[in-house]
Amino acid sequence: MATKETRAHGNTPAKDTPAKPAAADGPDLPGLEPGELKELLRLMILARRFEEKAAESYQLGKIGGFLHLYIGQEAVAAGAITALREDDYVISAYRDHAQALIRGIPARAVMAELYGRADGCSKGMGGSMHLFDRSVNFLGGHAIVGSHLPIAAGVGYAIRYRGGDQVCLCFFGDAAVNIGAFHEALNMAAKWELPVIWIIENNAYGMGTDIRRSAAISELVDRACAYEGTASTQVDGMDVQKVRAAVDEAVRIAREEKRPSLIEAITYRFMGHSMADPSHGTYRAREEVEGWREDDPILSLSDQLIAADVITAEEYEEMDRAVIEEVEGSAEFADASPLPDESHIYDLVYSDEYPHGLDRRDSWR
Numbered sequence: 001m002a003t004k005e006t007r008a009h010g011n012t013p014a015k016d017t018p019a020k021p022a023a024a025d026g027p028d029l030p031g032l033e034p035g036e037l038k039e040l041l042r043l044m045i046l047a048r049r050f051e052e053k054a055a056e057s058y059q060l061g062k063i064g065g066f067l068h069l070y071i072g073q074e075a076v077a078a079g080a081i082t083a084l085r086e087d088d089y090v091i092s093a094y095r096d097h098a099q100a101l102i103r104g105i106p107a108r109a110v111m112a113e114l115y116g117r118a119d120g121c122s123k124g125m126g127g128s129m130h131l132f133d134r135s136v137n138f139l140g141g142h143a144i145v146g147s148h149l150p151i152a153a154g155v156g157y158a159i160r161y162r163g164g165d166q167v168c169l170c171f172f173g174d175a176a177v178n179i180g181a182f183h184e185a186l187n188m189a190a191k192w193e194l195p196v197i198w199i200i201e202n203n204a205y206g207m208g209t210d211i212r213r214s215a216a217i218s219e220l221v222d223r224a225c226a227y228e229g230t231a232s233t234q235v236d237g238m239d240v241q242k243v244r245a246a247v248d249e250a251v252r253i254a255r256e257e258k259r260p261s262l263i264e265a266i267t268y269r270f271m272g273h274s275m276a277d278p279s280h281g282t283y284r285a286r287e288e289v290e291g292w293r294e295d296d297p298i299l300s301l302s303d304q305l306i307a308a309d310v311i312t313a314e315e316y317e318e319m320d321r322a323v324i325e326e327v328e329g330s331a332e333f334a335d336a337s338p339l340p341d342e343s344h345i346y347d348l349v350y351s352d353e354y355p356h357g358l359d360r361r362d363s364w365r
């Protein structure tokens, strides 16, 4: 059963919990302005309310395919993405709704994508796992575990090749650290000194498998030691300010020292692996989930901000109401959006122009 005791960074033996790192391990809190703290809170509420609506729409049969909710993990995306500049890049695995919203894809474009509609950010052809929007440098949404890590290294290489100082923030789950592409990507990023920030969202499970049953290492962050020059830190992923502090520092390292970082955020998903999976009762106990729910990142921050007079309880409720309105509007928008035209089904699969005078191999169509 999970407890939530803290653990120090290092080679501590595996415990029977996905435990949280000690506060003293991370950098100091970032000292954010009240406006920035409120915005962090609003972004996490947006992600939460959006996914609650998406779950409802899924149950009504309006969303097909898989739907992986991020509920519980919001502090990781909010803390990390707000540390970036507009010209930086974000790339993610399939649990990508919060990252897309926080990066700035409008809720209605994300919801329409979940509904498979033409006004979705991927024109209704990608769905939940393939959100994409070049205008905000959000490069997906990738369904194959670990597949986007080499792409992130490629983005880092392109930044360096062009002499820029942007960074690429790459999110992935704990199970991805056992995939070959993880090692290939971290190796090249270290060797070529690429400005990539790798973020392991350690929610303790890959589908129904406890990470301690599949990883031959107890602290996932220690994987970084195999790739010299890669900075590394483990952070409490239920605390948005700590995540922000860790990513602020990684961004500095990427821009100034031109080095990659590996951050392990210890977090937890409150829902099942996907909508097809119960939240507890099979591979994890109800008490474990309830224990982590006590650390809800949204309630923790709102309590803290109300206690510190940064926000009043009324302002918090008003913020929540405004977000719910936005989310409801996004579902109405998605409902009204048309299905993509079938004639465009191959448009985004193959390039229209093949290099070197080659014929399109799909010319039989």
Ligand SMILES: Cc1ncc(C[n+]2csc(CCOP(=O)(O)OP(=O)(O)O)c2C)c(N)n1
Pocket (backbone or CB within 6 Å): 095, 143, 144, 145, 146, 172, 173, 174, 175, 176, 201, 203, 205, 206, 207, 273
């Ligand atoms: C290469 C590959 N193998 C298997 C799968 C099936 N699969 C989908 S999600 C998943 C678990 C991944 O867990 P983790 O990386 O911890 O991410 P989380 O779902 O916890 O966010 C697996 C095995 C896949 N998508 N890709």
Ligand SMILES: [Mg+2]
Pocket (backbone or CB within 6 Å): 173, 174, 175, 201, 202, 203, 204, 205, 206, 207
């Ligand atoms: Mg996981």
